[in-house]
Amino acid sequence: MSDQSYDNIPRATSESSDELDSLPSTSASTTSVSPSEEEWQSDAEREWKESLQQLELLLTMVLVPYLGKYFGRKAAYWGWTKYMEWNYPVKIEITNPGLFKGIGAVEAAASL
Template sequence: MSMTNSASFIEPPNSSSDADAMDSLPSSPTSSSVDDDEYVSDAEREWRESLQQLELLLTMVLVPYVGKYFGRKCAYWGWAKFMEWKYPVEIVVSNPGLFKGAGAVEAAASL
């Protein structure tokens, strides 16, 4: 490219027709129809993707596992209360750590 071509992009030549055209433009800013996604930086796009991956991890893995674990725990507690109410038995967990571990293993078995 020559200097005259590149200079015309930097500083347009002044002419009376261009000045008249500039005077007729509206003075208020107009809204463009360009999507905001075009202006989103790469870092913002990666941040949104990582948040989406975390959301998928929560909804697909952690929530079902935690729900299943606490559901079993609630069911065992409810069954023990029912058995104590219905029959004269006392339900005692002799090793609570083993009981919690077995519940965690059973909850993860079908995942």
């Protein structure tokens, strides 16, 4: 290749390098923290982020589906009950679960 193909590439000028040299460096920070403290802080921050990620996974993969299943069934049962009461207006006054199970056991024994 010839040198002419490189003519379009911008070159660093002394003006742009002066601008870069004038930028503040990271080592000139106002707080003096020892390397071991910086390492401890970065480790603590990393562990904190990992803990948050684990908590997020727990919520999205365990708690949300379980609660969705529970409240979904409650809503379906409530909706089906309302539909059946509207479609077939029969009044059943059994509100005690023990009595309901007892009546079912008596009916099952009577059918034998």
